[in-house]
Amino acid sequence: MMVSLPDSVRIRRLHAADLAACGRLAVDRGWPPEQNKWRLLLAIGEAYGIDDPAGELAAAIVLTRYGERLASVGMMLVAARYGRRGLGRRLLVHVLDRAGPAVVYLAASRYSRALCQDLGFRAIDTVDRHAGPFAAPPGARAIGRVRLASGSDLAALAAFDRQIFGADRRPVLNRLLGFAERVLIAEHDDGSLAGFAGAWRNEADLVVGPLVAADVAAARSLITTGALAADGPVRVDIRGCHADLANWATGRGLIRCGHATLMVRGGDLPGRRGQVYAPLAGATG
Numbered sequence: 001m002m003v004s005l006p007d008s009v010r011i012r013r014l015h016a017a018d019l020a021a022c023g024r025l026a027v028d029r030g031w032p033p034e035q036n037k038w039r040l041l042l043a044i045g046e047a048y049g050i051d052d053p054a055g056e057l058a059a060a061i062v063l064t065r066y067g068e069r070l071a072s073v074g075m076m077l078v079a080a081r082y083g084r085r086g087l088g089r090r091l092l093v094h095v096l097d098r099a100g101p102a103v104v105y106l107a108a109s110r111y112s113r114a115l116c117q118d119l120g121f122r123a124i125d126t127v128d129r130h131a132g133p134f135a136a137p138p139g140a141r142a143i144g145r146v147r148l149a150s151g152s153d154l155a156a157l158a159a160f161d162r163q164i165f166g167a168d169r170r171p172v173l174n175r176l177l178g179f180a181e182r183v184l185i186a187e188h189d190d191g192s193l194a195g196f197a198g199a200w201r202n203e204a205d206l207v208v209g210p211l212v213a214a215d216v217a218a219a220r221s222l223i224t225t226g227a228l229a230a231d232g233p234v235r236v237d238i239r240g241c242h243a244d245l246a247n248w249a250t251g252r253g254l255i256r257c258g259h260a261t262l263m264v265r266g267g268d269l270p271g272r273r274g275q276v277y278a279p280l281a282g283a284t285g
Contacts, residue, residue: 066167074283126240129258134227166271
């Protein structure tokens, strides 16, 4: 049964202590609890929520900032019992106000696309989830010059990423080095950076992301190297503009099993986005 909340109910900042409540809200909407991902989002982003009269989380959203000029929005969730009561709109308007003049982007589901359009977002691409057991060819091994990253690589990773992503993600990358099971670096023959990828655990899946590379060959190399160390399903969220990589991933057993629309508000995405093959997560870009 759907119920209403009074207009006076307040939006509050969520913190690490709200981790379990965020997981329960996700399960209420048919999502997995994704505690590991929520833990990361609560650390690197600004999460906001609305409580119901019983003190349970009725709705949530996450804003992740990349400096003053770029931000992403994700994890917009409303409990089923409060569906179609305007809570999602209230939260999205709230984080857009918080973002100020920054360009804001998000991956919209088919349920949220109309709301996002109504609030000034425009579609620029798609993002498709590919997941499954990675079917490595017989005798497959790490391809090319791929190695594990360490803390000493942070400055080089952040500089490389800033040129391509178009904004400073150093705080996120710093957190990724401790959060991910591994961060991989692809190198050219001269030792210069050709790309990097994180490999982190989300429920049963090993997620490869972010995935930033000079070309599709480096992207494939990073996915293959990460997947060969996986002990279960592998997931990569691939932008629609990279059909060649998506087709390759499908051929390796990573089946398309989710779809979202990449939308932006307030300007264009900065950087060389053709070299951003996959986000850290749909909620962060």
